[in-house]
Amino acid sequence: MGMSQHILTAVAWPYANGPRHIGHVSGFGVPSDVFSRYQRMAGNKVLMVSGTDEHGTPIQVQADKEGVTARQLADRYNRVIAEDLTGLGLSYDLFTRTTTKNHYSVAQEIFLGLYKNGYVFPKTTMGAVSPSTGRTLPDRYIEGTCPICGYDGARGDQCDNCGNQLDPIDLINPRSRINGETPAFVETEHFMLDLPAFAEALGTYLQSKQGEWRPNVLKFSLNLLGDLQPRAITRDLDWGVPIPLEGWSDRSDKRLYVWFDAVVGYLSASVEWARRSGDPDAWRQWWQNPDARGYYFMGKDNIVFHAEIWPAMLMGYNGEGARGGVPGSLGKLALPSEVVSSEFLTMEGKKFSSSRQVVIYVRDFLERYSADALRYYIAVAGPENQDTDFTWSEFVNRNNGELVAAWGNLVNRSISMAARNFGAIPEAVHLTDADRALLERSRAAFTAVGGELQRSRFKNAVTEAFDVVRDANKYLAEQEPWKIKDDPERQGSILHVALQIVDDVKTLLTPFVPSSSNKIFEMLGGEGVWSGMPEIREVDEDGGPSYPIITGDYDGAAKWEHRPIKAGVPLAPPTPLFAKLDNKIVDEELARLEP
Numbered sequence: 001m002g003m004s005q006h007i008l009t010a011v012a013w014p015y016a017n018g019p020r021h022i023g024h025v026s027g028f029g030v031p032s033d034v035f036s037r038y039q040r041m042a043g044n045k046v047l048m049v050s051g052t053d054e055h056g057t058p059i060q061v062q063a064d065k066e067g068v069t070a071r072q073l074a075d076r077y078n079r080v081i082a083e084d085l086t087g088l089g090l091s092y093d094l095f096t097r098t099t100t101k102n103h104y105s106v107a108q109e110i111f112l113g114l115y116k117n118g119y120v121f122p123k124t125t126m127g128a129v130s131p132s133t134g135r136t137l138p139d140r141y142i143e144g145t146c147p148i149c150g151y152d153g154a155r156g157d158q159c160d161n162c163g164n165q166l167d168p169i170d171l172i173n174p175r176s177r178i179n180g181e182t183p184a185f186v187e188t189e190h191f192m193l194d195l196p197a198f199a200e201a202l203g204t205y206l207q208s209k210q211g212e213w214r215p216n217v218l219k220f221s222l223n224l225l226g227d228l229q230p231r232a233i234t235r236d237l238d239w240g241v242p243i244p245l246e247g248w249s250d251r252s253d254k255r256l257y258v259w260f261d262a263v264v265g266y267l268s269a270s271v272e273w274a275r276r277s278g279d280p281d282a283w284r285q286w287w288q289n290p291d292a293r294g295y296y297f298m299g300k301d302n303i304v305f306h307a308e309i310w311p312a313m314l315m316g317y318n319g320e321g322a323r324g325g326v327p328g329s330l331g332k333l334a335l336p337s338e339v340v341s342s343e344f345l346t347m348e349g350k351k352f353s354s355s356r357q358v359v360i361y362v363r364d365f366l367e368r369y370s371a372d373a374l375r376y377y378i379a380v381a382g383p384e385n386q387d388t389d390f391t392w393s394e395f396v397n398r399n400n401g402e403l404v405a406a407w408g409n410l411v412n413r414s415i416s417m418a419a420r421n422f423g424a425i426p427e428a429v430h431l432t433d434a435d436r437a438l439l440e441r442s443r444a445a446f447t448a449v450g451g452e453l454q455r456s457r458f459k460n461a462v463t464e465a466f467d468v469v470r471d472a473n474k475y476l477a478e479q480e481p482w483k484i485k486d487d488p489e490r491q492g493s494i495l496h497v498a499l500q501i502v503d504d505v506k507t508l509l510t511p512f513v514p515s516s517s518n519k520i521f522e523m524l525g526g527e528g529v530w531s532g533m534p535e536i537r538e539v540d541e542d543g544g545p546s547y548p549i550i551t552g553d554y555d556g557a558a559k560w561e562h563r564p565i566k567a568g569v570p571l572a573p574p575t576p577l578f579a580k581l582d583n584k585i586v587d588e589e590l591a592r593l594e595p
């Protein structure tokens with residue numbers, strides 16, 4: 001293991017317009033937590049931050065529909081989402097929100113830094129309004145045909161088919177998604193981010209990531225470079241962060257564009273975390289230390305913001321684009337080291353959709369099944385490299401075949417046999433070649449599985465850990481310790497080896513299934529906390545209204561290393577780690593999907 005490094009885990013900010021479904025958390029949630037838990041175990045100093053993204057028109061539109069304020073709607077879903085993510089055991093150092101004063105001031109500081117360095121300029125553009133209401137029609141609520149690829153479901157701000165950024169006026173046959181009418185376009189003044197001024201710097205930056213980033217992410221980002229356009233960073237809207245310039249800051253109808261303030265959240269959350277930790281400058285260790293690394297986790301529809309626009313914003317703030325400049329008052333800030341993007345999860349062959357009931361909410365899932373069962377499924381069968389379909393039958397098969405029959409059974413029979421025959425971890429008096437081979441196999445897995453986790457190859461990592469489980473089960477089947485009646489030394493040695501493998505594999509699986517690994521740690525006599533779990537705390541700013549944050553103490557005993565178990569540690573009969581699922585739940589769950 002090398003020297004301890006500062007690792008920023010920057011997790012995509014969920015939009016506060018509803019509870020999270022398992023499609024959301026398979027993209028940004030579980031992978032970022034597996035990565036962070038591994039990095040902490042490997043001895044690194046992790047800062048894992050995120051929060052709810054609460055501004056923008058969709059929240060305003062939904063609030064109008066429900067007869068509440070945008071703030072009330074954001075308050076509701078900030079809390080719901082914090083509970084969803086805590087239920088999954090996601091180990092955020094800080095999960096906050098974009099409606100804090102701290103976030104407003106950091107987002108405004110980044111805007112001002114860009115403005116002072118000449119990377120932000122005003123422009124009169126044509127904005128869409130609804131002819132029937134006279135109100136601004138937000139980009140996301142305009143749909144039409146993409147002028148670049150011809151896709152007929154392009155949104156006003158982006159085409160999800162070709163990934164290009166768009167302006168609503170460019171759409172062919174634009175229509176309002178709210179009522180189908182054709183929008184009218186009127187003059188409006190906005191600020192633009194001069195993305196073309198970063199073309200060269202972004203090209204150099206992206207080229208330096210060859211061989212490091214997932215190839216699909218790098219290829220997609222490099223392709224976008226060919227057609228960089230200035231991008232609007234303000235909107236006609238009253239819900240959002242005010243524009244920090246004279247003549248603008250007091251206007252109620254102009255705000256920073258929601259994507260602009262949301263990507264700044266990684267930085268503002270780090271600043272908030274530092275303040276809450278009692279050392280207001282502590283965030284600089286992750287943002288200004290040349291040895292620190294920043295890993296950004298998201299779904300593939302967000303690559304453009306994290307591999308291109310956010311790096312450009314940081315370069316502009318640092319004074320590193322074509323116009324030069326000087327770093328803003330926070331000092332020079334670090335660009336993402338790696339952008340880890342997931343593909344999409346579909347649901348029984350269909351796209352997840354809350355409105356069409358093709359959805360499994362995290363909270364509903366956790367009422368019926370364990371967090372570890374879902375975390376394991378996402379790691380082994382999630383959309384890491386390609387779009388992937390969630391099916392209930394595969395969920396049941398993997399839960400019963402892999403977690404219960406392979407892993408849970410290895411733990412259960414090893415501990416129960418040793419508890420029954422010895423009452424404690426037996427001694428390994430004499431090791432055979434077969435014993436040694438399995439022990440070496442298991443120790444070698446720390447390097448192999450750790451290497452995969454370091455590169456965010458979660459599927460390979462969990463599969464290699466399970467190969468050890470399979471080998472251990474094969475070993476027990478061959479050694480048959482249950483048949484040995486008159487040789488307690490040999491029986492004890494076999495069970496010692498089996499328990500050592502159980503201890504090793506519980507460590508290897510900790511990033512994936514931390515709750516069950518915590519139980520095994522206790523079953524084998526461990527004291528204190530193995531791998532810490534997140535909790536919700538109520539906080540406020542300067543005595544203002546309270547809100548929930550996710551945080552936790554994750555400095556448990558878990559280290560990424562083989563630890564020799566100690567003979568003589570008392571053992572009690574184990575309790576089951578995982579629940580076997582009846583096949584009839586497949587039909588029950590499918591019935592819930594199509595009411």
Ligand SMILES: [Zn+2]
Binds near residue numbers: 146148150151154161
């Ligand atoms: Zn397109």
